[in-house]
Amino acid sequence: MKNPHGFSFARLWAIVVKEFIQMRRDRVTFAMMIGIPLIQLILFSYAINSDPRHLSAAIVVADHGPQGRAILSALRNSTYFQFVRQVPTEAEAQAALARGEVQFMISIPEHFTRDLLRGDRPTLLVEADATDPGATGGPLGALPSILNAALQNDAKGPLDYLASTDSPIDLRIHAKYNPEAITHYTIVPGLLGVVLTMTMVMITALAITRERESGTMENLLSMPTRPLEVMIGKILPYILVGYIQMGLILAASHFLFHVPMVGSLWLLMGVTLVFIAASLAVGVTFSTLAQNQRQAMQMTLFFFLPSILLSGFMFPFRGMPNWAQALGEILPLTHFLRLVRGILLKGNGIDDVLRQLWQIALFGVVVLTIAVFRYRRTLD
Amino acid sequence: MADEFAIDVKGMTKRFGKHTAVDHVDLQVRKGEVCGFLGPNGSGKTTFIRMLCGLLRADEGSGQCLGHDVIKDSDTIKRQVGYMTQKFSFWEDLTIEENLDFVARMYSIKNRRDTVRQSLDRLGLSARKDQLAGELSGGWKQRLALAACLIHEPQLLLLDEPTAGVDPIARRDFWKEIHELAGQGLTFLIATHYMDEAERCHRLAFIANGKLLTYGSVAEVVEQSHLTTWAVDGPDLLQLAEKLQALPGVEQAVPFGSILHISGPDQAALEQAIAPFRTAQYHWNQVPSGLEDVFIHLMEKPRETSSQ
Secondary structure, three states, X not given: XXXXXXXXXXXXXXXXXXXXXXXXXXXXXXXXXXXXXXXXXXXXXXXXXXXXXXXXXXXXXXXXXXXXHHHHHHHHHOOOEEEEEEOOOHHHHHHHHHOOOOOEEEXXXXXXXXXXXXXXXXXXXXXXXXXXXXXXHHHHHHHHHHHHHHHHHHOOXXXXXXXXXXXXXXEEEEEEOOOOOOHHHHHHHHHXXXXXXXXXXXXXXXXXXXXXXXXXXXXXXXXXXXXXXXXXXXXXXXXXXXXXXXXXXXXXXXXXXXXXXXXXXXXXXXXXXXXXXXXXXXXXXXXXXXXXXXHHHHHHHHHHHHHHHXXXXXXXXXXXXXXXXXXXXXXXXHHHHHHXXXXXXXXXXXXXXXXXXXXXXXXXXXXXXXXHHXXXXXXX | OHHHEEEEEEEEEEEEOOEEEEEEEEEEEEOOOEEEEEOOOOOOHHHHHXXXXXXXXXXXXXXXXXXXXXXXXXXXXXXXXXXXXXXXXXXXXXXXXXXXXXXXXXXXXXXXXXXXXXXXXXXXXXXHOOOEXXXXXXXXXXXXXXXXXXXXXOOEEEEEOOOXXXXXXXHHXXXXXXXXXHHOOOEEEEEEOOHHHHOOOOEEEEXXXXXXXXXXXXXXXXXXXXXXXXXXXXOOHHHHHHHHHOOOOOOEEEEEOOEEEEEEOOHHHHHHHHHHHOOOOOEEEEEOOOHHHHHHHHHHHHHHHXXX
C-alpha cells in the first residue's frame, strides 16, 4: 500500500513540468539565461585583458640619431606601446595626455645621441596618465629592461662602455595625476558613474512599468495629460535622487578615501546632469519595451553588465581589442568615467570636457527618441 | 437636436489584428439618462467605452460625445468625461486625499483644496482621508474611484463594471448616488453583469461579439425579445428540465430556487412542448419574461448563428 501523504514523484514531476512550461513562455527570462552567460563568456575571455598591450603613446622626437631610433623601435617591439601620433613639442603631447587621447608621452630630447655617446646620461622623459594605474603599471615596470636591451645591440666594439655604465640614460618616469598608483583614486570616482547607471536606469524603468502593471496607466491616460508631461514629471524627481547619490559618493571619496579634487565641482555637477539624463532616458525606453516590472529589471541588468565591463571601470579600457573598445565608446558610462577622472584627478576644464560630453548627450537624445516613438497615448 | 444626446455615435468599429472587437455599433444616450451596457465577457463593452473617452483610437465611426467630435476632439472630451476603470486604478500607495488631490491637479481645478474637501464630505470619505487606498475594502475603493471621477464635474460618466466585487449594501448606496446625480443632469453609461442593476437603468444596450443586439427601456427590451416564459413547480425538477431542454421550442429551462423557468421565442411551439407535462403533480403558470431570461436568450442567439 502506498502512503498517499508521502513523497510523490508524480507530484514532483508535475511541478517540474509546470516550471518548464512557464520558463518557455517567459521569453525575456529565457533570453537572460542564455544571453548573460554568453555575454560574460565573450567579454571576459576575449575583451578583458589585465595586462594591456598596444597602449597609445604620443612621441616627441627632437633627435634623430641611431640610438634614439633604436630605443623607439624597441619600445614599439615590446608591444606595450603604439605610437599613435608624433608632435613637435612636449607641451602638445602633455595636452593630449590631459585630454585622455593618449596613455603615454615619450620624449627624446635634442642632442640625445650626442650626450649618450659622450656618457652625459641624457634624459628620456616618459609621462603616463596614471588615472588608471591598471593600464600603466605593466609598461612602466618594463621600461628599464626594454631600454637596456635596446642599447645592448649597439654596445659593442667602440661603444662597449655603454654597456658597462650602470645606466647610460637618465630615465624619468612621471606617473601623472596619481603618482602613487592608488586604486581608490580610480575606483571611487568611477563608482559614481556605476551607481548612477544602475539606479537611474532601474528606477525609471520600474516607475513607468509599475503604472502599467497596476492598471493606473489607464487612469493616467484617461486624464488630460501630454506624454511629455508624464515623462518629464517622472524623470525630474530622480534627477534630484541622482544628485543626492553624487553628494554621498563625493563626500565619501573626499573624507574617507582622500581622493584629490583638482577640477571644478560645478563642472562635475553639470556633466553629471547630462549623464543622469541619459541614464534616465535609457530607463524610460526600457519601460516602454518591458511588459512588466520583472522584465524591466532584466533589461536593466542587460545594460548594466556591458556598461561595467566595457567602460574601463573594472578593466583597462585601452587593453581591450578594438571591437570591444568601439562598443565601449557607445556606452555613456565610458565617457562619464573619463570625465569624472578627468575633472577630479586631472583638473580638466570645460574645453576638455566637451570633447566627451557631446557623446553622452547624443546617446541620450537617440534613446529618448526611441522612447517618444514607443510611448503610446492610447492603449492600442 | 444634437444637444439632446450626450452620446450620439454611428458605426464605431475597433479591430485588434483580425479580430473585430467592436463592429459598427451605433448608440444614442440622452442627457440625464442612465444607460445600462450589457453583454457577456469579451463582448466589446470595455473597448467601446475606451473609444468614447479617447483611450483607444476607433478604426471606423463618427459622431459626437457631449457635442464634440468623438474622433478628433478626444482631448476636449477627456476633460468633460469621467471614466471609472473596471479594475481599481488609483494609486494604492497614496492616501484617499492624496489621490483626489492628484486628480484635481491633473484637471487644473480652481480652489483645489475646497473641491477635494467637498468631495470627501459628499461621499463620506472624510474620516478615512488619510488611509492608504490600497488598504481599503472593495466598497470603499469604489467610492474613492467614483469621487475621483466626479471631481472635475464631468457631464458624462463612463463606468466599466463599477460594482464588481462590492457587497449588496454598498451596491445599493452606489446606485442611489447614481440616480441622484442623474437627477442633476449627469449622463451615465454603465457596463454591468448584474440583472438587478440593469433593471435600475433608464435604457439598456445589449452587445455581444462586438455587435449591438438590442437597445431600449427594460420593458422594450423584454418585448422585443418575443420571449414566452412559464414557471413550473413540482417534484424532480432537474429531471424535468433535462427532458424539456431536448424538445423543440424550448430554449431555456433554468432553475430559480424551487421553481423552473421554461422559455422560448415561439409561444405556440413552447406550449406544444410543455403540454404533455401539464399533469396534476406539476403546477404551471405563465410569467412575464425576466431580464435574465432575455439576457440568456440574446447570448445564445449569436452562438447559434456562428455555429452554423
